[in-house]
Amino acid sequence: MDYAPIKKQRVSDIIVERIKDSIENGIIKPGDKLPSERELASSLNVSRGTVREALSILEAKGVVEVQSGKGVFLLQNSQAELFRLLNATFREERTDLLELLELRQSLEGQASFFAAERRNEQDLENIKQALERLENSVCTNQVAAQEDYDFHMAIVEASHNSMMVTTLRMISEACIDGLQAARSEAMLIPGKPKVVLQEHIEIFQAINEANPEKARQLLIHHLENVKRQVIDFV
Known part of the structure; x- marks a missing residue:
């Protein structure tokens, strides 16, 4: 072929x-x-x-x-049955990823708000280290799905809301799979990985500045951009 x-x-x-x-x-x-x-x-x-x-x-x-x-x-x-299965795969994959991103917007948006309010020095250090690992992976042209997830998890942990932390951990596998797909697609767009990295940097800065509403808006906007990218690739 x-x-x-x-x-x-x-x-x-x-x-x-x-x-x-x-x-x-x-x-x-x-x-x-x-x-x-x-x-x-x-x-x-x-x-x-x-x-x-x-x-x-x-x-x-x-x-x-x-x-x-x-x-x-x-x-x-049969050929007809294979086409039916393949078309169903398209629909289910897109729907699952978009629904996951909507869930993450709700959960992580509020978690980032709490993180900016409640974070301590250790939380900031954890988020910073996760951001540095993400940046290093982007600079070496890696997909960096795990590093992206670790950054978001560090923010949720900084919210000091145990239920939010547990929820994100429960969907960790789906999150990493979704990040693998979205970030792989982003790598096909010149300059896109660095734009996405800058969004992460700005979220960290808002949490570091103890600006809850800005942190919440930036994180929701970041995931909204990911949703648009998913839709654009349909």
Whole structure:
């Protein structure tokens, strides 16, 4: 299979689109083996981790089957059924991520307000260190999903609201998966990772200045920008 490099579109969606195109054009048929992670990553100009995540989603939705030691195979469904499953994957992935961001806006917006009111010196140091790790990862062109999550968690911990901390920890896996997708897409837009980093810096500054309302507004605005990016990549 010969794939063109990814342009400005959702990374996981592009992989699904290429599989759909290949099915429609008869390049791959139900039961056929897909290209390897390495081949897909090279053709699409993305990381193998991103390809692996997309294939995991397709496996969970019943589109492909991973056979240990052999590779990834398109399931033996009819073409119409495969298209139905692939289209459902598009809709569910977008909806899940947007709903997660709405939840985070509500939770983390108020947490940042409390953090600016209640933070102590150790809290500030924790947030600062998380920000420095995020900045280092951005400067070395890493996706930095874990570092982004750690920064937001440090803010929620600085709220000194145990229920908020517990809630964010409960959805940590979904948050990191969402950050992986959003930040991978941001890396396809020239200069975007540094713009996002600056948003994090400004949130920290507002908390450091003990300005609760500014911190809340900046964090909500930051996540709203992520939502717009997700929608733009549809």
